[in-house]
Amino acid sequence: MPDDAVLTAERAHLDLAAACLHSMRTATIATVDAGVDAWASERLGAARAERLRSLAADPGAPPFFGRTDTPDETFHVGRRHVRDAAGDPVVIDWRAPMSRPFYQASAADPQGLTRRRRFGFAEGRLTSYEDESLTGDDGPSELLKEEIERPRSGPMRDIVATIQPDQDDIVRAPLAESICVQGAPGTGKTAVGLHRAAYLLYTHGEQLARTGVLVVGPNRAFLRYIEQVLPALGEVEVDQATVADLTGRVPVRAQDPDDVAVLKGDARLADVLHRALWRGVAKPTDSVQVPLSGRRYRIPVERLRRCVDDLRRADISYGAGRERLALSLAEDARRQKEEAGGSPTDAETRRCARSAEVRAFCDEHWPAVDAAALVAAVLADPSVAGSALTAAEQDLLRRAPARSVRATRWTAADAVLVDEVAGLLERTPGYGHVVVDEAQDLSPMQCRAVARRLAAGSLTVLGDLAQATSPWSVADWTQTLVALGRPDTVVRPLTRGYRVPAEVLEFANRLLPTLVPGLAPATAVRSEPGSLQLRSVPSMAGPVAEVVQQVAEGSVGIVCADADVPGLVAALAAEGLAVAALADDGDEPARVVVVPATLVKGLEFDVVVVVEPAAIVAAEARGLHRLYVALTRAVSSLVVLHRGELPELLAG
């Protein structure tokens, strides 16, 4: 039982922290612009706006959630640093090195702490606390359990108050280190990746403010689900995108059959496109005359050849090479004129580089290329692949050309190819750190699209091979990490499942040996007797409606095969239950929602109803993996309803 005197003292500290935070805000608003110059004013204004944003108190988030005691000192740990008027810390930021023992100390390694205290809040009020003496076995944290089981509504929450030691190791790994987290469902991969982004922005703010941080997720519904986490941690400047967003240079209006999509996603296509692009560069066979300030200069063929050869070998993009070629010709003319005693100006030299003669030479020997047109040409005639693709593969790729490039019915895989070529034409600006979630589903070509956005920075790759549902999915991480350009990335497992109760996880784990032989199953941190129900039913809508009506609070996801969504929504409406289907448009979902199985990845609900598992399995080639995803979305309970037989592996 919490001691009232302790609660009273902690509440007083909470009030102090809130008051200090308020003063910090007021002081920031009042920061005087000394009016040195416009640039200084602008910088000051931007810094002030940034600071105000980071100080904006989230009314639902208390200033601290934990406390560490050493024999000499006590620190409260919270979402951001709070100091009093004298500058002394009232709350330390969870990312500061001093906060580390809060997450890492254990009985085996107390890290100088004599006590760790966690606080429980209800509606912003401090209502409980939990002490760990760190001298023996304090048992599992009740507050952690409560935090996980707090009913969900709306988007994902941060886990800053309860990050566990194995997760904290990943969150605080150095910026230079790329990490691949292989973790079973609900082990906190997404949470860890987002907290790592926040940690890196705090620790390397200046460096990352310049280069930025990007989070890549599988679809809009998922991005919508996670979008509040980083702002809640005070980080608003992180870009979040799907691979489709990143590669959206052409409108996607068609879908490839699986075998074609697999081939288009194959890393060999990068070689094919590279070859197709560079074969347009032709060896000069004749000298050329170029105009410079009223005279014409002949550039001999050997010199032209050397120019082209040197630029081909240079580590520059195709587009930059073309520009440099024009400049090289103009420079050659300038040198000739100087040798003859003239002194052409820079402007005259630039004009020469833009002259019709130089342009004509470049068009012939280093032609301008449009990325979409090049991909359309390769698809119309894949023979350019040469030995990189077999004859059968070239046939698979071949497609009758559209009336025009604009009329081409592009697929998502085509868009990635167009982006690849665009990256060859011009360097894509890169971020300082990229977090890639659900990475097990990326094709090698999609990985390359992500890697292009990475510059010299590092990666956090998150995924689970058992949840791999795309047709190119692989059974280990090597290929993905190679295509992401970081082959030496260490794969770190997370094996403690926070989301799913043991009863449900063990049920889903029956599929695991078939999905990825040898992959270690996760162990659930909580057990909830009665959390799994399997029911054979004569019809669906009635039993689904019944389950939903029994859930008073928290979110409910009704998951079924994509093709069954409209029928189920209509049947539920006929039962008097108006629920919408989750759409991939990023709109906020309702508390109760019907979810097409292909959209459920990465999401979670307090209660999940899986409708006709056999239909989910039958709907696609990797349907069993999809079912595993669907069965591992529940925080409190999973109800499996089936009219037909259960899939054999589950029936056992």
Ligand SMILES: Nc1ncnc2c1ncn2[C@@H]1O[C@H](COP(=O)(O)OP(=O)(O)OP(=O)(O)O)[C@@H](O)[C@H]1O
């Ligand atoms: N240390 C923690 N404290 C409290 N809650 C946690 C903790 N770690 C994870 N969780 C919760 O567990 C749930 C699952 O986390 P998350 O979605 O990050 O897992 P995941 O590994 O990405 O899952 P999946 O692969 O199934 O998508 C979330 O509700 C998250 O808030």
